[in-house]
Amino acid sequence: MEEKIVFCKGGGCTAKLGAGVLSRVLSRLPRGPEDPSLLVGYDSRDDAAVYRISDDTAVVQTLDFFPPMVDDPYTFGQIAAANALSDIYAMGGEVKTALNIVCFPEKWDLNILGEILRGGSEKVIEAGGTLAGGHSIAGDGVLYGLSVMGTVRPQRVLVNNRGEPGDRLILTKKLGVGILCTANRVGEASPEGMAEAVASMTTLNKYAAEIAAGYDVHACTDVTGFGLIGHLREMLDGKRSAVVYWRQVPVISEAKRHADEFLLTAAGQRNRNFAGESVRFEGVPFAMEEILFDPQTSGGLLLAVSPEQAGALEEELRAAGLPAAVIGELTERSEPEVTVK
Amino acid sequence: MRKTVDAMGDACPIPVVKTKAAIQELNGVPGTVETLVDNEIAVQNLTKMANQKGYSVTSEKLGENRFRVVLAVNGGAPEQAAPEETVCIPDARRGNVVVAVTSGTMGSGNDELGAALMKAFLYALAQQDTLPSTVLFYNGGARLTCGGSASLEDLKALEAQGVEILTCGTCLNFYGLTDQLRVGGVTNMYDIVEKLTKAGLVVRP
Numbered sequence: 001m002e003e004k005i006v007f008c009k010g011g012g013c014t015a016k017l018g019a020g021v022l023s024r025v026l027s028r029l030p031r032g033p034e035d036p037s038l039l040v041g042y043d044s045r046d047d048a049a050v051y052r053i054s055d056d057t058a059v060v061q062t063l064d065f066f067p068p069m070v071d072d073p074y075t076f077g078q079i080a081a082a083n084a085l086s087d088i089y090a091m092g093g094e095v096k097t098a099l100n101i102v103c104f105p106e107k108w109d110l111n112i113l114g115e116i117l118r119g120g121s122e123k124v125i126e127a128g129g130t131l132a133g134g135h136s137i138a139g140d141g142v143l144y145g146l147s148v149m150g151t152v153r154p155q156r157v158l159v160n161n162r163g164e165p166g167d168r169l170i171l172t173k174k175l176g177v178g179i180l181c182t183a184n185r186v187g188e189a190s191p192e193g194m195a196e197a198v199a200s201m202t203t204l205n206k207y208a209a210e211i212a213a214g215y216d217v218h219a220c221t222d223v224t225g226f227g228l229i230g231h232l233r234e235m236l237d238g239k240r241s242a243v244v245y246w247r248q249v250p251v252i253s254e255a256k257r258h259a260d261e262f263l264l265t266a267a268g269q270r271n272r273n274f275a276g277e278s279v280r281f282e283g284v285p286f287a288m289e290e291i292l293f294d295p296q297t298s299g300g301l302l303l304a305v306s307p308e309q310a311g312a313l314e315e316e317l318r319a320a321g322l323p324a325a326v327i328g329e330l331t332e333r334s335e336p337e338v339t340v341k
Numbered sequence: 342m343r344k345t346v347d348a349m350g351d352a353c354p355i356p357v358v359k360t361k362a363a364i365q366e367l368n369g370v371p372g373t374v375e376t377l378v379d380n381e382i383a384v385q386n387l388t389k390m391a392n393q394k395g396y397s398v399t400s401e402k403l404g405e406n407r408f409r410v411v412l413a414v415n416g417g418a419p420e421q422a423a424p425e426e427t428v429c430i431p432d433a434r435r436g437n438v439v440v441a442v443t444s445g446t447m448g449s450g451n452d453e454l455g456a457a458l459m460k461a462f463l464y465a466l467a468q469q470d471t472l473p474s475t476v477l478f479y480n481g482g483a484r485l486t487c488g489g490s491a492s493l494e495d496l497k498a499l500e501a502q503g504v505e506i507l508t509c510g511t512c513l514n515f516y517g518l519t520d521q522l523r524v525g526g527v528t529n530m531y532d533i534v535e536k537l538t539k540a541g542l543v544v545r546p
Contacts, residue, residue, distance in 0.1 A: 108517070140514045186358050262361070262390040266353040266382040273385070286393055 039157055040091070048087040050157050058154045062087035065101050065145020069181045069297055070198060073112045077119025077144060079201040083224065083298035084146035085127045089209035090222040090301060092158035093150035095127040100134025103143035116144050127206055156213075161237035163219035163304030169242065169328040170314055172208040173200050173300025175228055175291050176255025182265050183258040193254035200252070201298040208301050208322055215313045216306045223299035227271040228292050229279055229338060231302055236330070236337055244328035244340045246288050255294070259287035267295040275338075282341040292340065304330055342372035349379045349407070350527050356383045357390055364414055371415035379406045387412070438473040439540035440466065442482035447546045460491045462546045467495040472504050473544065475536050477528070479509035487513070487521035496524045509533065 039058055040050040048062035064084035068076045088095050100120060104113045124131045180197035183189040205222060212220065223231045232242055271293040281289055305313055310326050317324035344363040348356035356378045363374045376387060384400050387410045391398035400410040446455025447462055476499065478486050485492050486508045500506045506525025513519045513527065537543055
């Protein structure tokens with residue numbers, strides 16, 4: 001392959017618009033009349049839209065795409081697809097169909113595009129879905145993702161904001177993939193570190209979701225561009241607070257070294273700015289603070305589960321080979337919104 | 342000792358990477374490193390690094406999308422930013438001469454010869470007593486500022502003497518070279534038009 005995929009200014013979820021900017025724009029959009037069948041819309045800042053079509057079926061719809069965060073097109077395709085499919089799992093749904101969305105420079109070697117799409121379609125098949133079509137345009141840079149449709153029983157929809165005080169927080173993947181990719185871009189990441197990040201990013205959240213379905217999960221989201229703190233705050237929804245025990249948070253260990261070398265993304269700093277005063281760090285090392293704000297591409301699920309069941313869920317997730325851990329708990333609303341200690 | 346880092350147009354973490362390299366070049370001698378960046382997030386990431394490393398740091402907004410961050414390394418307070426750049430070599434830029442490099446080759450006839458001539462031209466340009474204010478690179482010329490170009494050393498020498506080295510961003514995109522740029526900054530058509538129309542003399546090798 002002659003041409004390398006050009007790194008747009010940092011790919012994956014580091015390319016996401018900041019939450020601050022986004023919520024300002026969204027809040028000004030005109031709303032049509034309310035549709036009672038729309039169970040989840042963007043009011044809840046959730047991961048996907050959920051629409052009830054009958055008493056026992058709702059459709060889950062989601063769309064995600066981004067620029068490459070790794071050099072290998074096949075791996076990029078797998079990661080972009082795993083990331084897009086994740087939103088269905090975060091809502092408690094099953095993947096049914098997916099459509100490719102592609103932007104690719106006309107003059108490039110089409111084999112690169114073929115490799116991206118191969119990686120993506122393999123993940124859709126692994127998810128148990130069918131790749132049913134797509135849309136592609138020619139453009140300056142590479143973008144790839146999927147629009148995914150899934151189904152869920154309306155009673156089983158997992159929203160991101162119904163966690164209760166006392167619930168334990170479980171994270172199902174390690175943090176730090178954003179920092180690893182950034183370090184890799186400037187030639188500082190080790191092959192082992194990158195391999196660990198890639199393995200994490202290409203892992204479907206399907207397996208964690210299937211296990212979690214057997215437990216009393218009150219809220220669920222996937223940790224992506226806004227980082228752990230950002231997505232946790234979405235889960236709190238202004239109604240709860242949370243304590244995170246940083247020593248228990250699963251982290252790709254090499255990410256700490258790169259964070260200490262300040263190989264940090266703009267998106268991570270935007271996440272920090274957006275969280276502002278709502279987070280208090282008590283004796284947390286600098287690198288760990290950065291990792292908690294690190295934008296994750298195809299990150300894990302963050303689950304709020306009743307305290308009685310948290311231990312068993314953590315154990316079953318770990319038995320399935322996932323690096324899951326109980327990382328904190330929800331509390332009644334108090335100041336600050338999030339305490340990390 | 343004072344070092345200046347141009348990180349305009351660089352996405353995080355490149356401004357931090359470049360600044361760390363400049364700090365390294367101080368070799369433990371107390372000094373200041375001044376980094377220019379084009380966005381506030383980069384200012385914050387540099388400030389974060391300075392705070393962690395215990396350097397004192399000041400920053401100011403110079404204009405739209407233009408910020409200066411000054412780090413004082415080894416404890417000393419940051420020097421007041423000099424109103425004018427400290428120039429070690431006398432300023433040899435005269436008469437607002439703009440050199441427009443529109444191709445990887447000089448002249449037409451044989452491309453192998455043309456490439457050798459262009460390399461020789463840029464070498465000789467860097468040796469002149471009177472330097473241009475700007476060298477623009479567009480279309481096939483864009484390859485000369487990127488990795489693999491035989492003229493990088495000469496262009497860096499020009500840049501070190503205050504000559505503005507600018508490459509057309511559209512051209513870098515077109516050739517898939519956006520992450521390959523090794524010297525100077527990226528520019529756009531408005532800027533190119535302005536540089537060419539306001540030039541006292543345009544030289545096209």
